[in-house]
Amino acid sequence: MAKRKIWIILGATVILAMILGSCATPTPEQVVEVVKETVVSVETVVEKVIETVEVQVEVPVEVPEKPQGTLTVAVSTYPNTLDGPLAAEQQARNSSRPLFDSLIWVDDEGELQPALAESWEISEDGLEYIFHLREGVTFHNGEPFNADAVVFSWNRYINPDLAWNERWRMADNVEKVDDLTVKMTTNEPKPLLLRTIATHWNIIPPKYFEEVGEVEFGNKPVGTGPFVFVEAVSGDHITYTANPNYWNKGYPKIETLIIRPIPESATRVAAIQTGEVDIVGRLSAEEAQSLLGAQGVQVIRYPVARVYYIAFNNMTSGVGTPTEDPLVRQAMNYAVDVQAIVDALFNGYFKPSTGFVATGELGYGAVEPFGYDPDKARQLLAQAGYPDGFSMGFACPAGAYAHFEEVCEAVQAYLAEVGIETDLEIMESGHYWDLEAEKELPPLFGDSWSEMSGEAYNRMAGALLGEGYSSWSDETIINMLHDISTTVDIEARKALYEELQVYMMENPPFIYLYEPVAFEAIRDNVQNYKPRGAEEYFLWATWVTE
Numbered sequence: 001m002a003k004r005k006i007w008i009i010l011g012a013t014v015i016l017a018m019i020l021g022s023c024a025t026p027t028p029e030q031v032v033e034v035v036k037e038t039v040v041s042v043e044t045v046v047e048k049v050i051e052t053v054e055v056q057v058e059v060p061v062e063v064p065e066k067p068q069g070t071l072t073v074a075v076s077t078y079p080n081t082l083d084g085p086l087a088a089e090q091q092a093r094n095s096s097r098p099l100f101d102s103l104i105w106v107d108d109e110g111e112l113q114p115a116l117a118e119s120w121e122i123s124e125d126g127l128e129y130i131f132h133l134r135e136g137v138t139f140h141n142g143e144p145f146n147a148d149a150v151v152f153s154w155n156r157y158i159n160p161d162l163a164w165n166e167r168w169r170m171a172d173n174v175e176k177v178d179d180l181t182v183k184m185t186t187n188e189p190k191p192l193l194l195r196t197i198a199t200h201w202n203i204i205p206p207k208y209f210e211e212v213g214e215v216e217f218g219n220k221p222v223g224t225g226p227f228v229f230v231e232a233v234s235g236d237h238i239t240y241t242a243n244p245n246y247w248n249k250g251y252p253k254i255e256t257l258i259i260r261p262i263p264e265s266a267t268r269v270a271a272i273q274t275g276e277v278d279i280v281g282r283l284s285a286e287e288a289q290s291l292l293g294a295q296g297v298q299v300i301r302y303p304v305a306r307v308y309y310i311a312f313n314n315m316t317s318g319v320g321t322p323t324e325d326p327l328v329r330q331a332m333n334y335a336v337d338v339q340a341i342v343d344a345l346f347n348g349y350f351k352p353s354t355g356f357v358a359t360g361e362l363g364y365g366a367v368e369p370f371g372y373d374p375d376k377a378r379q380l381l382a383q384a385g386y387p388d389g390f391s392m393g394f395a396c397p398a399g400a401y402a403h404f405e406e407v408c409e410a411v412q413a414y415l416a417e418v419g420i421e422t423d424l425e426i427m428e429s430g431h432y433w434d435l436e437a438e439k440e441l442p443p444l445f446g447d448s449w450s451e452m453s454g455e456a457y458n459r460m461a462g463a464l465l466g467e468g469y470s471s472w473s474d475e476t477i478i479n480m481l482h483d484i485s486t487t488v489d490i491e492a493r494k495a496l497y498e499e500l501q502v503y504m505m506e507n508p509p510f511i512y513l514y515e516p517v518a519f520e521a522i523r524d525n526v527q528n529y530k531p532r533g534a535e536e537y538f539l540w541a542t543w544v545t546e
Helices: 090-099 147-157 193-200 206-219 265-274 285-291 326-335 338-346 374-383 404-417 429-437 457-464 475-486 490-506
Strands: 003-009 015-018 021-024 031-033 055-060 068-075 104-106 112-114 117-122 128-133 173-178 181-185 227-233 237-242 254-261 297-303 306-312 390-398 420-428 444-450 510-512 517-523
Touching: 068 090, 068 265, 090 227, 090 237, 090 254, 104 193, 112 117, 112 193, 128 147, 147 173, 147 181, 147 206, 193 457, 265 285, 265 517, 285 297, 285 517, 306 404, 326 374, 326 404, 326 510, 338 404, 390 404, 390 429, 404 420, 404 444, 420 429, 444 457, 457 475, 475 490
Parallel strands: 068 254, 390 420, 390 444
Antiparallel strands: 003 031, 003 055, 015 021, 104 112, 117 128, 128 181, 173 181, 227 237, 237 254, 297 517, 306 444, 306 510
């Protein structure tokens, strides 16, 4: 039996300023920091340690040979569907991800690896992809996985009435060559196609889907993934069990996986402390701080490829409003002190975003954040013909993201200071995303978008191509995104991202807010848990000790 070492460091408290005031977080008795010998990477969230005492603890980490135990994961929202490709946001995606596989996947190092396809080839002109499928794979209901399932899945999800269909329409045609071979073609080179397939496509069983229909499939889905659906109790939990016939032999390591939607962050914090759940995400900095020293709890911090924003809607409710003028949209960006929000609500860990390209993504760094300049905001409003401001509707989701309700309230207050009055409505998140998909939200609304491919294209396409959850349509942006999606040379694609960022500062489709750092907490018996920068969970290799 192998051993790992944990160093326990006794430390000091951090005082977190809150917006429009300040409050002290609880003083931790212990700060737990797991060092390199362990299976997860954990950072403390304490700014400075006054006194340290090192204590060595031996913890067994024997890897189970077969699935064992129960892992309970708390998420912040109940998923809008368990039909993975239609999930409204990342927490919903995480709730459905254990059920499905794609043809390929991206490993922890960011490299493409075989999944349902054992290998693939790309033609010299980049227009044809041949996938050689894995033999002997079955869906959870016993239905065989084959080329027909791949073609059926593509035909289903390219439906323009379905959300995120643009991710499937990157392939212009998908056809069966034989039972274990699929040919995929594009009319133009699509350098992002493979990563889009890896991160956004799921393969579904044709016969089962046709038998139960779209609604029932979303309630009781069937895939080829490491876990099998057992039950879903609305508002309470979703239960999965290990797939005994999983093609990736030796996995999963967990026998029972439970997803617990808990919208109230305070309840999530209490649940990890009592051991009711094993993993909680989307903690605020002060919530993470409050858990330092809690018995049996480790705090994790990691950067996230995600941007938060307030969207302008020029497709439905925003038509004919002042925000159709780019000067007004620039003014509203200058009106909001994003750095103050970051400092007050997130203890300075987050940083103002420069647009829709996140740190580390291709082309990042071409522009700077707007910055806070209320005088310039008033000048731009006057120049646009609104010296006395105006009023408009504004909405944000409840419980979806740490402190997001307070962020929206702060944005509302900053806009009021330059004469823009907003009627802010905080909505239940599931209802909110339904309205967003139908383009029925007010002219202003807040949200967030992550991406896991290393480039911003899918994030931009989802928000700016005028389909699905898009709220903004601009022919220049659409054309530039097309150029990005078809440019193979990486340096040329980088230059296009940079050009687009400049345009999106002059013609902002959003009030740009911030890029986050993720805070999570896990029980110390959780092993081999590896969160990723898009807050995506791959739990097939995770297990729990007794």
